[in-house]
Amino acid sequence: MIKRSYHQYCALAKALDVVGERWTLLILRELITGPKRYKDLVGALPGMGTNLLATRLKELEESRLLERRPLSTHAGVFVYQLAYRGKKLGPALQELARWGFALLGQAEHDETFRPHWAISFLYGAFDAKAAEGLNETYQFIVGPETIQIQVHGKKMNVLQEAAPKPDLTFTLEEQTLIEIIGRQLTFSAALDRKKIQTIGDTPVLQHFFKIFGTRPGEEKNSWVTLG
Amino acid sequence: MIKRSYHQYCALAKALDVVGERWTLLILRELITGPKRYKDLVGALPGMGTNLLATRLKELEESRLLERRPLSTHAGVFVYQLAYRGKKLGPALQELARWGFALLGQAEHDETFRPHWAISFLYGAFDAKAAEGLNETYQFIVGPETIQIQVHGKKMNVLQEAAPKPDLTFTLEEQTLIEIIGRQLTFSAALDRKKIQTIGDTPVLQHFFKIFGTRPGEEKNSWVTLG
DNA sequence: CCGCATCCTCGGCGATACTG
DNA sequence: CAGTATCGCCGAGGATGCGG
DSSP states (O other): OOOOOOOBSOHHHHHHHHHOSTTHHHHHHHHHTSOEEHHHHHHHSTTOOHHHHHHHHHHHHHTTSEEEEEOTTSTTOEEEEEOHHHHTTHHHHHHHHHHHGGGOOSOOTTOBOOGGGHHHHHHHHOOHHHHTTOEEEEEEEETTEEEEEEEETTEEEEESSOOSSOSEEEEEOHHHHHHHHTTSSOHHHHHHTTSEEEEEOHHHHHHHHHHHSSOOOSOOOOSEEOO | OOOOOOOBOOHHHHHHHHHOSTTHHHHHHHHHTSOEEHHHHHHHSTTOOHHHHHHHHHHHHHTTSEEEEEOTTSTTOEEEEEOHHHHTTHHHHHHHHHHHGGGOOSOOTTOBOOGGGHHHHHHHHOOHHHHTTOEEEEEEEETTEEEEEEEETTEEEEESSOOSSOSEEEEEOHHHHHHHHTTSSOHHHHHHTTSEEEEEOHHHHHHHHHHHSSOOOSOOOOSEEOO
16 A cells, blocks of 8 residues: 655645645644644544545554644544644644635534634734743633643643643633634633633733734735736 | 544644645655645656546645646646645655655665755755854755755755755756765865865855754754653 | 444446547 | 647545454
């Protein structure tokens, strides 16, 4: 069983040989928020056949993007976690999500949603310049899920485990989060209407607004110049 | 004919709905260096069925990532060029290539190569910090192909058309380029052995070495933190 | 029940021939 | 030259089975 390849001596093609096939990047997205069990992945990837998931996990382990580790608390149970090479894909995922951010309209009825996918939304809203000089941790509690991100030195990181003391904690319902992403509700309005409970100091909240508050529109981009 | 989708309300999944299918990102890679004709794309994408190429081009035009434009000089001939939305994918392609850079070994015999693919290699070698404060244009003439890149403000851009006066021009054979990428030959050694002809001032050449000279190894990366 | 493996069907993909 | 048509194959998706 030889793996399909583009057979091109090109860094981009090589990357796509490893992570370019269907579902692969979404599996890695799931692991950004920490190690996950097989059943968690099945639950977060509706439409994906379980056989295909098992195959992809094996491929990703062979490619050394992730590791399969026995869960100490439950015998016979395993978790999948990002290995070094998988973690290094972060900037690429971040930029892809940043681009896809512009394609996000309102949620359709046939679309699934998981609170931690809001991270890809935050990647899009993140303003690196506004984050300069700050070093803060933000926590989101959305139903059963807790997400933590750290803003530090123009970078935004996802924390895999609970920070000892986040600078800011938001508690909100999943539906509220969906409405904010879909622009039916602004973050400020949700705060005003008590749909978000906040723990943290006012200046930190102002930092958060500065960093994630503005929706980047279609601004000029010059990575390719027309001469 | 309804398009396949992940049906997830997630920025990354939305991005992959548009550019996640086979060959799509490689088509866009081809257009980074400027508008291309259908035959150019066929030539640069061996293994891809021409029917599939035509389908992808239509999809990408509908998604407004590229535009099909009649070539003024030849009646009935069209070129495909990146549209605004396609250009905005640049940072994502750059980060993906940067990641794939580590997977580049020596060229295999069954691998194809085109000189402009070296851009994805340069993405990987690019040191943003070393580029700070500079604004220079480098030109590579490799056989029939000419590639131009601009380094400006911690960013590396690809120029689609000839810069009026590049600060530095390298002329080399395709085989030399392949050997440099495969680490069988260092850039310096190639210069010493007259395998690369250079036009430009010495300080500019030193800048170039500073920006692209060091091969980033497996350095620590903390975009995901373990707690 | 969880973590896969097997089976089967269908559609996307790859190669080539064909047409304006 | 720029696509379109055709066909065979394999990867993807869904259901089910099975061992720990």
